[in-house]
Amino acid sequence: MFKANTLLGDRIWSPDSANRLTRGLVLSVAGSMFIAACARIQVPMWPVPITMLTFAVLFVGLVYGPRLAAATVSLYLAQGIAGLPVFAAGSGIAYLMGPTGGYLLACLPAAFVAGTLAQRGWGTQAGRVFLAMLAGSFIFYLVGAGWLAGFVGPEKAIAAGVVPFLVGDALKAMLAAALLPAAWSLLPRDA
Template structure:
């Protein structure tokens, strides 16, 4: 069943990954020198884009951001314009686009397991981490009236290693899930073929 180009299955999966983002947003560590916490939000975005693809990834994460902007306390228990226009707003705005770009690239990655892991890691690192700082750091500098260099220290440098770890973990999960789906699909096809042959012989 399709609704405006979206399938019920796709919408259901989008809701599940949106819930994953909401849940993981509560896992955060606040640093004393920065208003930007260490968070697992971008880990959820990496998985969403890579596993749902561009359309549903954008839909899933975009829905959370829009609902948060209009006041629902979805991201670490907060919501409203005060959050999305606050110091971390620049990162939040980029979330849907990160999922979109990851979803455009990651599902098309082919090759052996090692190659897939490396290319998926690079995709998640570039769009699920580095891209967020493109809007996040300048907005942090603007809202806190600090220089760009100070904003980089407060809102970028301390998080890069953790982001790389999340991207690598995400790559392992994504590639493993895809391989499992592929194997399950082949087994299902083989089972149907065997059943069809048995029916024909009988």
């Protein structure tokens, strides 16, 4: 059973609005632009750069919920596949099939899991937001490093595709755990 009003996106712009399609389109486009901007914030490394992509994807999941987050991430991936410069470095299907492709493909299940957790009440309290972010990060590691292992082998995939990201992802989880409860505190209690 889902709790009512557990998604920040629903509290800010109710899905019961007169034009649900417009709401979905506007939020998906805005979310995909947020993800694209965060993907460009990076520390260059090889074979996988450290970016704010994972933060943005999981944050969108926690704010939008599973379905709207999945639609938003799908739009983001489609933009990149179509050649728009939304990925960290590069675009197109060839880029998606490269060493970082697994991390991009992980965006969809990671956002969905974060959104599902938020829908179950994990998007309002700092501790739960932190844990939801870590759960999403685990999906990125599993899918991304699994894919990367096909290029560099399992040991190097863990060394290059997981270990360097652990501290950064913990910091991203702390950032989300600070931002989401703060955003909730700004909303009127009766909304």
